Amino acid sequence: MVKYRMPVTPINYAIWYCYIQGNKPSLNAELDHVIAQQQTCTQDRAKAIFDKHLNKDDLALFQDVSEKFYSTIDQVQQDLGIALEHSKSFTTTLVDSQNELNLITDISSYNQVLGCVERLTDESIAMQNHAREFQTKLAFAYNEIKDLKEALNVSKKVADTDPLTGFYNRGKFDLDITDFCKKYSEQNQHTSLAVLIMFDIDHFKRFNDDFGHQKGDEVLKLVAKKVKEKIKETAKIYRYGGEEFCITAYFDTINDMMAFADYIRLDIAKLAVRKKGDTNTKRAISASFGLAILRPFTNGTVLVERANRALYIAKTHGRNRIEIAPDV
Known part of the structure; x- marks a missing residue:
């Protein structure tokens, strides 16, 4: 609100609360459009957005x-x-x-x-x-x-927070990734590696198609619980969207970075789910990983694109594997 010169009123707070939560895409799209045009959102426009997308309970x-x-x-x-x-x-x-x-x-x-x-x-x-x-x-x-x-x-x-996994949500990621890149670039010496890890669950659509969306949610919760057990104290983890996740973290060496990602990958690969009423058939869970090492003065958009490209390579090379994004 301060950035876009919007007063801290209950209506503005409610709008931005829902914007960051990301559960009303139409509100986000309209507010983005207004900000892009006017570099702010007047009280009249804010009231109109509130009346259109929210209610008194919000x-x-x-x-x-x-x-x-x-x-x-x-x-x-x-x-x-x-x-x-x-x-x-x-x-x-x-x-x-x-x-x-x-x-x-x-x-x-x-x-x-x-x-x-x-x-x-x-x-x-x-x-x-x-x-x-x-x-x-x-x-x-x-x-x-x-x-x-x-x-x-x-x-x-x-x-x-994403309510299903308990991880930070996409809105929080979009804010944090800029700060993550900026802080690293401002350091005089870079004694550690700043890394973005992107991973998603392999063949996730099949869980939903074969078992239903409720089973898909169960898979997400299982993976989230397992990853929480392994996450570093200095790392932050986000649900980027759907079955895709992001981790920002610092490592001393590339070997440490790979070991950490592989630790999580192997633990996820130990998970499996059964179809309700079927005690014999199990469906294994696995995930593919794309890693991008942050270079000074790289912005968040570029870092995400590189990690996403590495993730795509991991998918095309057989899944349940880790790929590091090449420097460009």
Whole structure:
């Protein structure tokens, strides 16, 4: 929203939430078209897109978060105002008492001095009480804003995650791959290899055709679970689309890169599924891999094209294998 100069409103947040989630292609296409033409999306166009593709349920979370946030901010501002008024009153009492004491010249003016001390004591106690009350309200406001932040973080995680596999989704990949390439290019020294690994499940269409789409989903879940067990802590994995996946990771050597990819490939090849009601027939699962090593100042589009080309070669050379994209 900041990039395209769109204010952070509930409607804009809902639109971009659904855009990143990628479950409404028509919304993505229309928003892309508007951004390409105007380099932004006006409030009127945003409202039109929302009314066309979304509904009030999509807006509910962001409306609720927005209202709670601004309500909390308003309350903090009010509490600050009250605290400042008490502070001003206490300051006035201090100044008045100081002036009164400066005017005392008679050593026997005990009652006048005691009066000043009593007023200062009372004001000091009142100020301490107000300070404690203000501290309590600030703590409450802090917890409110912290909860709202966590709610937005959860919604962002949902927006970035593919619900079937639990991997990052395509929208998240499109954002991250640019950053992945940029950060590597900005390094002064390249002591490791930045790599994009693309792989997809071999003959996936046959699972759907022979067993039904539910079995296809089961295959995706099995593969996802197996890959999660083997993934490096520094690596990120995405469901690129359908049965195709991407991993971005760093390796010390080409041998390490190949060993990692082959580790995953061999583990996937151990998987198999059965048709419901058929205990004898098993269908093996396998995957083909295309690897592309990032070269400095290469953009994400080129890196994806190279990895995809290597994946295509792996498919044409018999599947269930790994190919490395040649430098071009």
